[in-house]
Amino acid sequence: MSDTVCASRIARHPWKLLPIIVLSCVVGMIHPGHSAEERLNIGDFTGHFRGEAQSQSDDHFFIRQLRDLAVDVWLDGAGFSITWTTMIHPGQAADAQVRQRTTTLQFVPSAAAGSFHTAEPFEPFTGRPVAWAQIEGKALIVHVLSVYDDGNYELQTYSRSLSGDVMTLHFTRDAPGYPEFVVTGRLTRDQQ
DSSP states (O other): OOHHHHHHHHHHOGGGGHHHHHHHHHHHHSOSSOOTTTOOOGGGGOEEEEEEEEEEESOTTOOOOEEEEEEEEEEETTEEEEEEEEEEEOOSOTTOOOEEEEEEEEEEEOSSTTEEEESSOOOTTSOOOEEEEEEETTEEEEEEEEEOTTSOEEEEEEEEEEETTEEEEEEEEEOTTSOOEEEEEEEEEOOO
8 A cells, every 4th residue: 555545544534543642642651761750850969968878798797887978969060069978887896997988079961861971081990980870760870980900890889869858878889709788878958
């Protein structure tokens, strides 16, 4: 059947397309992806968040540790910057000391909507990380990859889900030869 014959039949009986149009709309509404309403933007994540987390590992000798967390997210040009600070409280040993780690990364927008990357070029075998971030629904996910001079690597993934002023953290570290390491926590946005 030629295109001309099909077009003339559609023109004479447009109501026959109604089931196809309705089915297309229904499929579009139940699609498992996130709608524009469910997807947050980077501005939704701005602010100062504080809270606690617990670490766990598959290592049988690992002792769970309490961690105090602080996360600051702010708009920075067309992108954003993020700083996170972790205070690691050791176990019950008398000589144990609290350790503090702070990381700051600056992200610029990528071509894909809701995606960002650090501006520095990736230089493997230096230990300097490359990082990228994306917003998936209500979560800001930051990946940090380091490739060391011996060829080993470490991939850290920070998933920060937002519900109102509450941020839920799920952190994983993947490094060959090391047991899986996970940190989960809950932070609250400071009201100013």
